[in-house]
Amino acid sequence: MKKGVRRFSVSVPPELLEDFDALLKKLGQDRSKAIQQSMRLFISEHTWQEDTFECAGAIVLVYDHDVHEAEESLTDLQHEFREIINSTLHVHIDEKNCLEILALRGKVEKVKELINKISACKGVKQIRHTMVELSN
Numbered sequence: 001m002k003k004g005v006r007r008f009s010v011s012v013p014p015e016l017l018e019d020f021d022a023l024l025k026k027l028g029q030d031r032s033k034a035i036q037q038s039m040r041l042f043i044s045e046h047t048w049q050e051d052t053f054e055c056a057g058a059i060v061l062v063y064d065h066d067v068h069e070a071e072e073s074l075t076d077l078q079h080e081f082r083e084i085i086n087s088t089l090h091v092h093i094d095e096k097n098c099l100e101i102l103a104l105r106g107k108v109e110k111v112k113e114l115i116n117k118i119s120a121c122k123g124v125k126q127i128r129h130t131m132v133e134l135s136n
Contacts, residue, residue, distance in 0.1 A: 010035075044132045056105040057131030059115060063123045065098050070123025074100065077121070081114045097125070105134075 012020075024034055047053070063070050078085055084106030091099040104111055111131060119127055 047133050053108050054106065054134045055108050055111055055131045056134055057103075057111075057129060059102040059104065059118065059127065059129045060099070061102075061118060061127040062093065062097055062099050062125045063121070064096055064125060065123070066096055067123030070121060071098075073121045074118065074124075077114065077117055078102070081110065084110050084114065104131075 020034070021031065024031060061074075063074065065071050078088060084104050085102050086105055087103040089101040091101075093099050102114075104114070108131075111129075115127070115129055118124060
């Protein structure tokens with residue numbers, strides 16, 4: 001691995017740069033560090049999807065618990081994928097909606113399979129996931 005830094009130029013619309021710099025000023029960060037963090041996040045978001053890797057992360061979903069079989073289907077999936085689900089958190093948002101957060105670690109292909117099956121469940125209103133590739 002090469003030490004040091006490399007300089008490069010980037011072209012962006014003026015409004016985007018103004019918004020970026022305003023946020024950096026508010027956060028007390030410098031532009032180079034923020035761009036490095038953004039690049040790492042971009043790489044992480046795209047490389048975890050390669051089926052050969054192991055990944056870790058979280059699935060966050062909101063579902064309507066009044067929908068027939070929604071809760072049962074999600075619980076069945078959690079049991080089916082227990083080898084990659086490390087923990088779950090269930091939050092009652094209101095009288096109708098629940099939020100669940102699933103902490104995961106496992107092979108990418110199994111995580112993708114779980115995400116697809118959750119997405120297909122009746123009553124699921126929103127689903128988001130954040131995964132990172134785990135280096136060996």
